[in-house]
Amino acid sequence: MTVIFPSAFAPANAIRSDAPVMVLDRAEPDREGELRRLRETVRRLERSGGASSAPAIPLDVPEIDAALPDGGLAGGALHEIVPGNVAHDGAALGFAATILGRFAQVRRGQILWIHRDAGALTAPPYAPALAAFVDPARMILASSRRVEDALWTMEEGLRCGALAAVVGEIDKVELAATRRLQLAAEKSGVPALLLRALDKKSAAISAAVTRWRVTSAPSRAHLGADGESLQDIAGPRWRLDLLRNRFGDPARTDIPSWLVEWTNEKGHLAVVSETVGRPHGAPAQRLAG
Amino acid sequence: MARRHKDWLAKTAALIGFHQGGPRIVAVNEHARSAGIRAGQRLADARTLVPDLTTAHAEPAADLKLLETLAGWCERYTPWVAIDPLGGALVDSGFESDEATQGVDRMATATFGGDGGLMLDVTGCGHLFGPGIEGERALLADLTARLARHGFTTRAAMADTAGAAWALARFAERQKDLLAPVAGHRTLLAPLPIEALRLDSTTAETLRRLGLRQIGDLLPMPRAPLAQRFGDLLVRRLDQALGSAAETIQPRLPAPAFRTRLAFAEPIGRAEDIAAATSRLLAALCGQFEKAGVGARRLELSLFRVDGSIERTAIGTGRPSRDNAHLMKLFQEPLAHLDAGFGVELMMLSAAAVEPFDTQQVALAQAVGGEVLLAPGGGDAPAAPARGHDAEVVQLVDRLTQRLGAANVVRLAPRASHLPERAVIALPVAKPAVRAGLWTKVAAYKGPRPTRLLAQPEAIQTTAQLPDDPPRQFNWRGTLHRLKRVEGPERLVDEWWRESVPTAEVENAPSGRDYYRVEDEDGQRFWLYRDGPINAPPVPPASRWYVHGFCA
Numbered sequence: 029m030t031v032i033f034p035s036a037f038a039p040a041n042a043i044r045s046d047a048p049v050m051v052l053d054r055a056e057p058d059r060e061g062e063l064r065r066l067r068e069t070v071r072r073l074e075r076s077g078g079a080s081s082a083p084a085i086p087l088d089v090p091e092i093d094a095a096l097p098d099g100g101l102a103g104g105a106l107h108e109i110v111p112g113n114v115a116h117d118g119a120a121l122g123f124a125a126t127i128l129g130r131f132a133q134v135r136r137g138q139i140l141w142i143h144r145d146a147g148a149l150t151a152p153p154y155a156p157a158l159a160a161f162v163d164p165a166r167m168i169l170a171s172s173r174r175v176e177d178a179l180w181t182m183e184e185g186l187r188c189g190a191l192a193a194v195v196g197e198i199d200k201v202e203l204a205a206t207r208r209l210q211l212a213a214e215k216s217g218v219p220a221l222l223l224r225a226l227d228k229k230s231a232a233i234s235a236a237v238t239r240w241r242v243t244s245a246p247s248r249a250h251l252g253a254d255g256e257s258l259q260d261i262a263g264p265r266w267r268l269d270l271l272r273n274r275f276g277d278p279a280r281t282d283i284p285s286w287l288v289e290w291t292n293e294k295g296h297l298a299v300v301s302e303t304v305g306r307p308h309g310a311p312a313q314r315l316a317g
Numbered sequence: 318m319a320r321r322h323k324d325w326l327a328k329t330a331a332l333i334g335f336h337q338g339g340p341r342i343v344a345v346n347e348h349a350r351s352a353g354i355r356a357g358q359r360l361a362d363a364r365t366l367v368p369d370l371t372t373a374h375a376e377p378a379a380d381l382k383l384l385e386t387l388a389g390w391c392e393r394y395t396p397w398v399a400i401d402p403l404g405g406a407l408v409d410s411g412f413e414s415d416e417a418t419q420g421v422d423r424m425a426t427a428t429f430g431g432d433g434g435l436m437l438d439v440t441g442c443g444h445l446f447g448p449g450i451e452g453e454r455a456l457l458a459d460l461t462a463r464l465a466r467h468g469f470t471t472r473a474a475m476a477d478t479a480g481a482a483w484a485l486a487r488f489a490e491r492q493k494d495l496l497a498p499v500a501g502h503r504t505l506l507a508p509l510p511i512e513a514l515r516l517d518s519t520t521a522e523t524l525r526r527l528g529l530r531q532i533g534d535l536l537p538m539p540r541a542p543l544a545q546r547f548g549d550l551l552v553r554r555l556d557q558a559l560g561s562a563a564e565t566i567q568p569r570l571p572a573p574a575f576r577t578r579l580a581f582a583e584p585i586g587r588a589e590d591i592a593a594a595t596s597r598l599l600a601a602l603c604g605q606f607e608k609a610g611v612g613a614r615r616l617e618l619s620l621f622r623v624d625g626s627i628e629r630t631a632i633g634t635g636r637p638s639r640d641n642a643h644l645m646k647l648f649q650e651p652l653a654h655l656d657a658g659f660g661v662e663l664m665m666l667s668a669a670a671v672e673p674f675d676t677q678q679v680a681l682a683q684a685v686g687g688e689v690l691l692a693p694g695g696g697d698a699p700a701a702p703a704r705g706h707d708a709e710v711v712q713l714v715d716r717l718t719q720r721l722g723a724a725n726v727v728r729l730a731p732r733a734s735h736l737p738e739r740a741v742i743a744l745p746v747a748k749p750a751v752r753a754g755l756w757t758k759v760a761a762y763k764g765p766r767p768t769r770l771l772a773q774p775e776a777i778q779t780t781a782q783l784p785d786d787p788p789r790q791f792n793w794r795g796t797l798h799r800l801k802r803v804e805g806p807e808r809l810v811d812e813w814w815r816e817s818v819p820t821a822e823v824e825n826a827p828s829g830r831d832y833y834r835v836e837d838e839d840g841q842r843f844w845l846y847r848d849g850p851i852n853a854p855p856v857p858p859a860s861r862w863y864v865h866g867f868c869a
Contacts, residue, residue: 113841121768122869138710154770155729155741159760165751170717170726190709244840261804264869
């Protein structure tokens with residue numbers, strides 16, 4: 029069997045896709061099926077680091093769950109949330125609390141919330157508002173001034189399999205640190221959330237399994253309102269961009285994006301129907317890895 | 318003092334201080350003592366005896382500090398270490414004691430051998446050095462030998478009572494009398510001068526004038542006339558020395574009920590050795606806990622270095638624990654920062670706080686906790702036993718507390734207050750958890766709240782159509798936010814029993830805040846409030862607006 033890469037012989041315009049094409053000199057009927065099986069095995073091998081025991085946790089939003097591998101957020105894995113707003117991260121915090129609420133529903137145990145106290149302009153999450161998403165009675169709040177301490181706390185928490193989830197609000201996280209967190213999460217099966225600051229430099233690379241950008245969006249307008257007067261406020265709407273989806277569909281080249289609305293009364297998240305499939309303002313770019 | 322002036326070893330030297338209207342001798346060295354100079358003498362008198370007397374001013378504060386260091390060092394023998402309140406070195410040092418207020422003159426007691434003293438209660442400690450009286454003799458010898466190696470001249474005596482030991486240490490003439498045999502202190506005390514009874518100078522002077530020079534002279538005398546003639550103190554001191562009246566030694570630090578010690582033949586210095594020794598100490602201590610049915614809340618580790626200094630470190634736990642491995646993990650962090658110096662010759666681990674460790678109680682707490690932990694609809698939750706789960710979290714919290722500090726690892730509970738910044742209270746994690754669902758109930762009767770509440774509200778510039786209207790736009794941190802939607806106001810007023818901050822413009826008007834939830838054109842949500850006097854003040858002042866939080 030000889031494997032020939034077309035780029036070696038053919039002119040550049042002859043390449044039909046980015047992926048190397050396998051040219052097989054002795055064609056066999058079941059090659060395609062075997063390849064599919066192999067790919068599946070590789071994917072499973074890649075993902076299993078003890079995490080195989082932790083099932084994926086669905087967000088209960090069918091449109092979003094469909095885009096996630098195994099129909100939900102991986103259990104023993106690190107997930108990142110980046111705020112899309114410059115002014116504040118209220119929306120990102122809301123989405124984090126929503127995910128946390130799902131984790132807390134599925135998994136038993138306490139939630140460890142780590143807040144890095146970066147000075148006067150930062151504040152820990154406010155429990156009375158979080159109560160709508162997740163019961164603060166199940167939360168242990170740890171705060172630290174130093175980034176190393178915050179990361180240590182997060183890793184220590186992830187090693188403890190008895191926790192329902194670990195959340196870290198840490199602004200400066202290096203790639204190595206995210207790798208450590210991911211490994212610790214894989215080992216114990218505890219899901220980890222990392223709320224990062226809006227910082228393009230440090231947020232560029234990470235070992236997290238998914239990364240979400242959460243931007244606040246104008247809420248639903250009430251009927252009959254004129255354009256002049258101030259209107260009543262409805263449930264918050266967020267624009268979710270799934271910037272990174274490590275084990276997602278490799279064929280998908282655009283960034284999945286949804287406009288979602290949180291309804292406090294029903295206590296759940298739903299995709300706003302009219303925007304399904306509509307591409308987000310940013311030009312679609314190919315997903316890496 | 319002599320430690321600082323090496324050349325004093327060959328000279329006749331004394332320390333002086335100002336008392337009773339003139340310079341007086343406070344302490345003397347060996348040469349001065351043999352020349353007849355005594356503490357309490359006037360400097361002029363001393364100079365007539367030794368014209369070339371070398372003198373320096375006494376430093377009582379430094380002496381007290383040294384004495385305290387020594388007391389800490391002596392904890393290697395017993396936790397019951399007290400600084401002798403009558404020690405001559407303590408004059409003017411600010412060391413307060415009951416004795417001083419009872420009219421006992423320190424200078425007077427210091428007349429003979431007026432140096433600082435320590436009292437050690439070594440009941441039941443001698444067996445570490447050998448069986449019976451031999452062990453006690455060895456302890457005493459070890460104490461003096463070690464202190465001599467550090468350059469201290471000491472006299473240590475041991476007797477059945479603190480009073481007798483005090484007297485023997487200062488006045489015993491023969492070396493072998495320093496260790497009084499059991500119940501044998503009476504005969505040893507008899508030939509000592511009456512000053513050995515710790516009397517004030519006037520009483521001692523009167524007794525001497527009456528020809529009662531030795532303690533033995535006082536022993537056969539009837540008690541009642543003695544008390545009548547010389548006061549309560551003499552009889553009490555006599556009884557204390559003989560053991561018919563109780564005398565308590567107040568330990569400098571509270572004596573722990575549980576402790577273990579480990580002495581090394583060779584000083585150790587490597588971190589692994591210290592960790593291994595700590596582990597052994599822990600194992601021994603946990604055995605003691607097991608027997609007593611308690612668990613540790615706070616443990617203290619003391620490292621006695623070769624140079625006489627002591628390094629101490631402590632750990633705390635959220636719930637009483639006697640889990641060897643868990644406690645060892647907590648020690649890992651402080652042990653990494655410990656400095657062994659030139660080597661550690663003795664390590665001691667003591668439990669500063671213990672609490673009953675009731676296995677049933679633990680099980681019950683876990684059952685209650687389990688109810689909180691149980692989540693509705695937890696279909697695919699792993700079915701691990703609640704016991705191990707809860708214990709794991711408790712141990713995790715201990716580790717976090719050890720590194721971050723107790724104030725930084727908390728649980729949040731609602732507090733009955735209208736003011737948002739007061740509505741949440743941080744409790745230690747060890748406290749029982751808030752009832753499941755209580756938060757939801759509390760949140761239900763409150764208005765919308767921000768997911769993040771700023772610690773300090775930030776002032777903003779607003780623009781509104783009418784003075785009392787909610788703003789149409791505001792400027793915050795240099796960015797202009799045009800508002801599209803507004804909800805409010807929700808008026809929150811401080812509790813009447815708390816003193817409210819008076820507003821500058823209107824003195825007596827009650828102040829309050831009107832909160833609005835607003836959304837700008839990008840959908841970002843803020844929690845704003847207008848601060849100021851409420852209920853129609855005569856002259857409406859300009860409203861002051863603040864950002865207090867961000868909504869989801």
